Amino acid sequence: MSTHNELIARNARFAATFDRGDMPILPQLRTLIVTCVDARVDPAHILGLDLGEAIVTRNNGGRVTKAVIEEIVTLTVLVGAATGGQESAFNIVLLQHTSCGAQRLADPQLQGMLQQKFGIDVSEYAITDQAADLMTDISRLANAPGMPDAMTVSAMLYDVATGAVQEVAPVKSLAEYRAANVDAAVPMAE
Structure with missing residues (x-):
């Protein structure tokens, strides 16, 4: 059986008992x-999440990129519009992991x-020191225009071995991180 057919068969088993079509x-x-694309890192398994409990966005290294910021701001606006302008801030969890392939992006x-080949600058998203890199990512969120003060953010490191x-x-609000002046980190490149 091909991988594609296996996935279709698995979905058929899932859909056969699916009874949650009314989820908000x-x-x-x-x-x-915000986490890494690494197949070993699935927040649903790691954090015990159920369907409909959290939004997950993934990229190389689980870094806060310009695209991630744009997604969060857009979601915030969409949620605000859908709820009639009610509080639209999310709890953001930054989740990196040990033995990450994005550590190779630090190689000059x-x-x-x-x-040279693709015009892709990965230098600011290379993982060199995960604790410091996570704080840099919090700084990127705190300094991004459009991020509500009430938005909360926390950071975790998942150990793939244990x-x-x-x-x-x-967990702190972006207002608290801003007040603590976390802007010492490298700003987002344009």
Whole structure:
């Protein structure tokens, strides 16, 4: 059986007992998780999430990129419009992991090749020190226009060898992070 056919068969089993078609569009936990594309890192398994509880966005390294910021701001506006202007802030969880392939993006030769061949600059998203990189990502959120003060953010590091998460940054509102002046990190490139 091909992978495609296996996935279709798995969906048929899922759909046979599916009874949650009336779930609301807003995630029950009002949570948005930014994490890595790595197949070993599935927030539903790691954090015990159920269908409809959280929004998950993934990219190389689970970094806060310009695209991630644009997605969060857009979601905030859409949720605000859908709820008649009610509070539209999410709880943002930044979830990186050990043994991440994005650590290779710190290699100047790889950076040069990606820049030269494809015009892709990965230098500011390379993972060099996960705790510091997560704080940089919090800074990017705090300094991004359109992010509500009430938006909360926290950061965790998942250990792929043990299955445990370690809290790197506690839950705080962006207003608290702004007041603490987290803007010492590298600003987002245009």
